[in-house]
Amino acid sequence: MSFSEKDRTLTSTDAPVPVGAHALGDALALLRASPPLVQCITNIVVAQWSANVLLAAGAAPAMVDNQNEAGLFAAAADAVLINLGTPYNDTAEAMLAAVTTAVANATPWVLDPVAVGPLAWRTELAHALLAVGSPTVIRGNASEILALGGGTGGKGVDSLDTPEAALTAAQSLALRYDTVVAVSGAVDHITDGNRTVRVSNGHPVMTQVTGVGCALGALIAAFAGTVDDPLIAATAATAMLTVAADGAALSSIRPGSFAVALLDELSDVSPGSLAERVRLS
Amino acid sequence: MSFSEKDRTLTSTDAPVPVGAHALGDALALLRASPPLVQCITNIVVAQWSANVLLAAGAAPAMVDNQNEAGLFAAAADAVLINLGTPYNDTAEAMLAAVTTAVANATPWVLDPVAVGPLAWRTELAHALLAVGSPTVIRGNASEILALGGGTGGKGVDSLDTPEAALTAAQSLALRYDTVVAVSGAVDHITDGNRTVRVSNGHPVMTQVTGVGCALGALIAAFAGTVDDPLIAATAATAMLTVAADGAALSSIRPGSFAVALLDELSDVSPGSLAERVRLS
Amino acid sequence: MSFSEKDRTLTSTDAPVPVGAHALGDALALLRASPPLVQCITNIVVAQWSANVLLAAGAAPAMVDNQNEAGLFAAAADAVLINLGTPYNDTAEAMLAAVTTAVANATPWVLDPVAVGPLAWRTELAHALLAVGSPTVIRGNASEILALGGGTGGKGVDSLDTPEAALTAAQSLALRYDTVVAVSGAVDHITDGNRTVRVSNGHPVMTQVTGVGCALGALIAAFAGTVDDPLIAATAATAMLTVAADGAALSSIRPGSFAVALLDELSDVSPGSLAERVRLS
Numbered sequence: 001m002s003f004s005e006k007d008r009t010l011t012s013t014d015a016p017v018p019v020g021a022h023a024l025g026d027a028l029a030l031l032r033a034s035p036p037l038v039q040c041i042t043n044i045v046v047a048q049w050s051a052n053v054l055l056a057a058g059a060a061p062a063m064v065d066n067q068n069e070a071g072l073f074a075a076a077a078d079a080v081l082i083n084l085g086t087p088y089n090d091t092a093e094a095m096l097a098a099v100t101t102a103v104a105n106a107t108p109w110v111l112d113p114v115a116v117g118p119l120a121w122r123t124e125l126a127h128a129l130l131a132v133g134s135p136t137v138i139r140g141n142a143s144e145i146l147a148l149g150g151g152t153g154g155k156g157v158d159s160l161d162t163p164e165a166a167l168t169a170a171q172s173l174a175l176r177y178d179t180v181v182a183v184s185g186a187v188d189h190i191t192d193g194n195r196t197v198r199v200s201n202g203h204p205v206m207t208q209v210t211g212v213g214c215a216l217g218a219l220i221a222a223f224a225g226t227v228d229d230p231l232i233a234a235t236a237a238t239a240m241l242t243v244a245a246d247g248a249a250l251s252s253i254r255p256g257s258f259a260v261a262l263l264d265e266l267s268d269v270s271p272g273s274l275a276e277r278v279r280l281s
Numbered sequence: 282m283s284f285s286e287k288d289r290t291l292t293s294t295d296a297p298v299p300v301g302a303h304a305l306g307d308a309l310a311l312l313r314a315s316p317p318l319v320q321c322i323t324n325i326v327v328a329q330w331s332a333n334v335l336l337a338a339g340a341a342p343a344m345v346d347n348q349n350e351a352g353l354f355a356a357a358a359d360a361v362l363i364n365l366g367t368p369y370n371d372t373a374e375a376m377l378a379a380v381t382t383a384v385a386n387a388t389p390w391v392l393d394p395v396a397v398g399p400l401a402w403r404t405e406l407a408h409a410l411l412a413v414g415s416p417t418v419i420r421g422n423a424s425e426i427l428a429l430g431g432g433t434g435g436k437g438v439d440s441l442d443t444p445e446a447a448l449t450a451a452q453s454l455a456l457r458y459d460t461v462v463a464v465s466g467a468v469d470h471i472t473d474g475n476r477t478v479r480v481s482n483g484h485p486v487m488t489q490v491t492g493v494g495c496a497l498g499a500l501i502a503a504f505a506g507t508v509d510d511p512l513i514a515a516t517a518a519t520a521m522l523t524v525a526a527d528g529a530a531l532s533s534i535r536p537g538s539f540a541v542a543l544l545d546e547l548s549d550v551s552p553g554s555l556a557e558r559v560r561l562s
Numbered sequence: 563m564s565f566s567e568k569d570r571t572l573t574s575t576d577a578p579v580p581v582g583a584h585a586l587g588d589a590l591a592l593l594r595a596s597p598p599l600v601q602c603i604t605n606i607v608v609a610q611w612s613a614n615v616l617l618a619a620g621a622a623p624a625m626v627d628n629q630n631e632a633g634l635f636a637a638a639a640d641a642v643l644i645n646l647g648t649p650y651n652d653t654a655e656a657m658l659a660a661v662t663t664a665v666a667n668a669t670p671w672v673l674d675p676v677a678v679g680p681l682a683w684r685t686e687l688a689h690a691l692l693a694v695g696s697p698t699v700i701r702g703n704a705s706e707i708l709a710l711g712g713g714t715g716g717k718g719v720d721s722l723d724t725p726e727a728a729l730t731a732a733q734s735l736a737l738r739y740d741t742v743v744a745v746s747g748a749v750d751h752i753t754d755g756n757r758t759v760r761v762s763n764g765h766p767v768m769t770q771v772t773g774v775g776c777a778l779g780a781l782i783a784a785f786a787g788t789v790d791d792p793l794i795a796a797t798a799a800t801a802m803l804t805v806a807a808d809g810a811a812l813s814s815i816r817p818g819s820f821a822v823a824l825l826d827e828l829s830d831v832s833p834g835s836l837a838e839r840v841r842l843s
Contacts, residue, residue, distance in 0.1 A: 045328045045344050047607045047648075051772035056817045061772065063607050066650050068683035076680065086328075088347050088371055090650055118357065121349035208548065210332035210342065255337045256544025263818030267770065326609045326625050367609075369628050369652055399638065402630035489829065491613035491623065536618045537825030 017280050018195035019235045025275035027227045027236040032058040032271075036078035036225030040218055041065040041095050043085025043114070046211030049259075050081075053215040056266035057240060059222035066090065071097030079136075079225030080109040081218050082129060084122045092125050096132065103133030108224035108233075111135040112217035117147025130177060136224045137234045138173065139182040139217045142166035149173045163189040171196070180230040182220060184213050188238045192231050199235065200279045201242035203249040209259045216241050239278040244269050246277065298561050299476035300516045306556035308508045308517040313339040313552075317359035317506030321499055322346040322376050324366025324395070327492030330540075331364075334496040337547035338521060340503035347371065352378030360417075360506030361390040362499050363410060365403045373406050377413065384414030389505035389514075392416040393498035398428025411458060417505045418515045419454065420463040420498045423447035430454045444470040452477070461511040463501060465494050469519045471512060478516050481560045482523030484530040490540045497522050520559040525550050527558065579842050580757035581797045587837035589789045589798040594620045594833075598640035598787030602780055603627040603657050605647025605676070608773030611821075612643075615777040618828035619802060621784035628652065633659030641698075641787030642671040643780050644691060646684045654687050658694065665695030670786035670795075673697040674779035679709025692739060698786045699796045700735065701744040701779045704728035711735045725751040733758070742792040744782060746775050750800045752793060759797050762841045763804035765811040771821045778803050801840040806831050808839065 037060045042050055047063060054061040064073040067090055074080050080102045082095045102109040113126045126148060129135075140148065142161035149169035163170075163185035170181040175193035183189040188199040206212045219241055223233035247268070248261035318341045323331055328344060335342040345354040348371055355361050361383045363376045383390040394407045407429060410416075421429065423442035430450035444451075444466035451462040456474035464470040469480040487493045500522055504514035528549070529542035599622045604612055609625060616623040626635040629652055636642050642664045644657050664671040675688045688710060691697075702710065704723035711731035725732075725747035732743040737755035745751040750761040768774045781803055785795035809830070810823035 043344070044325045044606045045332050047329075048609075048611060048772060049329060051607050052817065052821075055770045055772055062677070063605070063648055064677070064681065065648055066683070068651070069681045073681060086344055086346055089349070090371075090652075115343070115345070119345065119350045119354060121347070208336045210329060210336055252545070254545035255333065255548050256541040259333075259544075260541055260818040260822055263821075264814070264816035267817050324625070325606045325627075326613050328610075330610060367625055367627055370630070371652075396624070396626070400626065400631045400635060402628070489617045491610060491617055533826070535826035536614065536829050537822040540614075540825075541822055 017197060019197045019232055019280065021275040021278050021280060023232050024236040024239050024278060025271035027223055027232055028240060028269070028274050029271040031222060031226045034226070035060045036222050037062055037076065038079050038081060038218060038221050038225060039064055039070070039073055039077035039098060040081045040083070041070060041091060041098055042081060042083035042214060042218065045085060046083070046214040049211045050215045050218040052263055053266060054218055054222055056263045057219055057222065061218070065094050067093040067097060070094035071101045074098040074101035074107060075105055077107060079221040080107060081112065081221040082109060083112040083114060083214055083217055084116060084126060085114040085214060087122055087125060095125070095129060099129050099132045108136040108221065108230070110137045110139060110217055110221040110224060112214060113138065113140050113144050113148050114214065116140070116144050123147070134177045134179050136230045137180045137182060137220050138177070139184065139220055139234070141184050141213060145170050145173065145181060145183050163187060167191070167196070180234050182234040182238060184216060188242065190231060190234045190238060195231060197231065197235050198281045199238045199242055200281065201239065201277070202245050203253065205249060205253045205255060205258050206245055208255040212241070240266065240269055240274055243274055243277045298478060300478045300513055300561065302556040302559050302561060304513050305517040305520050305559060306552035308504055308513055309521060309550070309555050310552040312503060312507045315507070316341045317503050318343055318357065319360050319362060319499060319502045319506060320345055320351070320354055320358035320379060321362045321364070322351060322372060322379055323362060323364035323495060323499070326366060327364070327495040330492045331496045331499040333544055334547060335499055335503055337544045338500055338503065342499070346375050348374040348378060351375035352382045355379040355382035355388060356386055358388060358506070360502040361388060362393065362502040363390060364393040364395060364495055364498055365397060365407060366395040366495060368403055368406060376406070376410060380410050380413045389417040389502065389511070391418045391420060391498055391502040391505060393495060394419065394421050394425050394429050395495070397421070397425050404428070415458045415460050417511045418461045418463060418501050419458070420465065420501055420515070422465050422494060426451050426454065426462060426464050444468060448472070448477070461515050463515040463519060465497060469523065471515045471519060473512050476512060478512065479562045480516065480519045480523055481562065482520065482558070483526050484534065486530060486534045486536060486539050487526055489536040493522070521547065521550055521555055524555055524558045579759060581759045581794055581842065583837040583840050583842060585794050586798040586801050586840060587833035589785055589794055590802060590831070590836050591833040593784060593788045596788070597622045598784050599624055599638065600641050600643060600780060600783050600787060601626055601635055601639035601660060602643045602645070603632060603653060603660055604643060604645035604776060604780065607647055608776040611773045612777045612780040614825055615828060616780055616784055618825045619781060619784065623780070627656050629655035629659060632656035633663045636660040636663035636669060637667055639669060641783040642669060643674065643783040644671060645674040645676060645776055645779055646678060646688060647676040647776060649684055649687060657687070657691060661691050661694045670698040670783065670792070672699045672701060672779055672783040672786060674776060675700065675702050675706050675710050676776070678702070678706050685709070696739045696741050698792045699742045699744060699782050700739070701746065701782055701796070703746050703775060707732050707735065707743060707745050725749060729753070729758070742796050744796040744800060746778060750804065752796045752800060754793050757793055759793065760843045761797065761800045761804055762843065763801065763839070764807050765815065767811060767815045767817060767820050768807055770817040774803070802828065802831055802836055805836055805839045
């Protein structure tokens with residue numbers, strides 16, 4: 001890939017690549033050695049899939065998403081995922097409770113602002129969650145990140161924008177909330193506002209399987225519960241999912257069998273193969 | 282297949298077949314050229330599966346099913362699916378809001394009255410939705426269609442009746458609500474009350490995979506958001522799903538691998554192969 | 563496997579094996595001949611998977627889990643599954659209504675106390691359900707069974723204890739509630755307090771697929787709706803799932819393709835192969 005002039009300017013401060021491939025392999029080795037307990041408050045579409053992605057990768061999912069227990073459970077979790085795919089009044093309360101506990105305990109938490117922008121209620125919910133405290137990582141597609149930064153957002157759950165177009169918004173969002181922003185797309189962009197990493201693994205068939213992006217959010221939470229540097233955590237998760245997708249696409253680029261192969265490949269990725277196969281820039 | 286005398290009488294006004302195979306291929310070409318945004322308010326069992334079926338077929342699913350956003354979002358959707366599989370008080374409110382918007386904007390909407398009949402609360406909900414305005418298509422199994430037309434319905438989610446036995450009820454339901462009724466079964470029957478089409482593709486293993494019927498409802502919504510004639514929309518969706526099932530059954534008739542192959546085949550069906558392989562009568 | 567001295571003492575009253583392999587095959591033949599209607603009030607993670615497991619095995623799942631209908635529907639069901647994976651205020655009410663009907667009608671019901679112990683609200687809910695009347699079977703991992711018996715429970719949804727360590731608790735729980743307790747693990751232990759059966763089929767990859775234990779709960783409900791002896795029902799379900807897992811593991815021990823193969827194998831298990839392949843002790 002080639003960078004536009006604008007990209008060069010924006011990333012001029014962080015060349016060379018701020019995250020090394022070996023740090024990603026090390027993160028995976030740590031995750032496998034001590035599986036993080038990831039509390040997922042996510043949506044009804046991807047709940048099973050996200051749990052299976054976490055299990056295949058080596059993490060321990062726990063979906064405690066009712067308002068009576070979510071806050072309490074967050075105190076025991078190694079990381080918390082908040083995904084706004086299908087929020088309801090009850091689960092919105094659970095999200096706020098879990099984030100409140102996570103912030104109080106300095107437990108890593110990840111915000112996946114699905115469809116934020118065109119939908120006012122969940123956009124307010126996202127801002128209410130951000131007001132409790134800074135997430136460790138925000139993961140979204142370009143439209144969602146633009147919307148969270150003040151733009152208008154996408155059409156439904158799909159992005160109308162490219163990660164490249166959202167990079168400025170991502171960087172300023174990262175600085176504003178002292179967080180890491182991961183923008184998913186053909187090339188994934190991950191930034192803490194100062195340092196930016198790009199991961200260029202993956203395959204277009206990933207967009208034909210529901211919840212691949214949502215599962216990435218869950219995987220980022222797992223790595224955020226494993227390593228201290230959120231930029232490494234978000235990059236390791238992105239690398240792991242897309243390296244596995246590269247492998248799965250060699251088996252099949254038809255959506256049903258690709259999804260099955262993706263879980264298989266996630267369980268096969270080793271620290272060594274992750275470091276070797278990831279394409280960082 | 283052969284028709285009973287009763288069927289001959291009922292369909293005497295609509296011979297020859299009122300929908301041509303090429304119109305179905307054309308509908309699929311349109312859908313692929315401009316993927317419809319389908320708002321799905323569906324059940325927790327089939328949410329992932331329905332989204333994956335829509336994605337594999339080429340449509341864009343969006344599950345916005347909370348009462349704070351469902352009405353607003355319907356204004357942006359190309360079609361709305363209402364599936365009564367696991368309704369709750371909250372999502373029932375969301376369904377009414379989405380249908381109200383759809384009717385006001387003349388946006389196509391599809392009603393899938395899962396288990397209507399033996400269960401009074403959802404039966405009332407179905408009638409409350411119908412009272413807002415006519416759906417574009419009603420899709421159900423024979424027992425559900427009979428129940429919606431005033432009969433007693435089936436046992437749980439399974440049909441105790443054949444589509445043939447439900448055809449009179451389907452035709453009068455279609456005329457009463459000025460809609461199209463699609464009755465799923467070994468031979469699918471689709472009628473607007475005057476015209477009736479039968480699709481005889483498909484395989485019995487489809488009944489061993491949960492949510493194949495529900496996914497058909499979603500696919501009908503996608504086609505209803507693509508073409509103007511609801512009879513063509515319902516027939517194209519039925520044809521696409523069952524033609525794909527024919528292909529998948531060649532790979533496997535065991536339920537796990539059949540379901541995977543069905544998604545693969547849906548992504549492979551072309552306008553040409555759809556028109557060629559569908560069996561209409 | 564070898565038994566510890568403690569195990570010998572505990573099981574000294576029930577040697578030889580209290581359930582014969584042929585009784586399990588007979589139970590499966592009955593289930594296939596007359597598919598039980600299983601009402602599942604379960605969690606959003608495993609709803610689709612549990613339905614697909616039941617369909618593949620030959621049963622008829624019905625997920626009626628709202629508080630307006632759950633009690634009424636239980637009167638028509640052959641068995642009721644209550645799974646505490648993701649309870650909400652609304653579905654907790656539905657659970658209580660369904661169990662009340664089940665107890666009143668002597669309809670078999672199964673309690674799967676997911677994550678009971680560390681989470682107070684669902685632990686109270688479990689005890690509220692038990693106070694309505696005795697379940698036919700309680701199925702859980704070792705930590706959940708220990709917690710329900712008064713211990714502290716596990717970490718999230720995973721067990722920190724072995725079935726062997728939970729056997730005393732399982733036996734006293736069974737006697738206290740006049741029920742059968744099935745403790746899942748590398749070797750499954752099933753007891754009515756006096757008689758104890760062990761099933762040693764299965765493969766570790768089962769723990770890498772979400773909801774395998776939850777699906778076992780659903781399958782136990784299906785068998786409890788088929789045969790009168792709950793010990794045979796719980797053992798038959800455990801045998802069927804783990805014998806199918808043995809077959810699936812021959813195809814693949816990678817989690818994505820294993821899960822697909824497990825559904826395939828469930829549909830293939832015959833009464834004869836079940837009786838032949840199960841390893842009871």
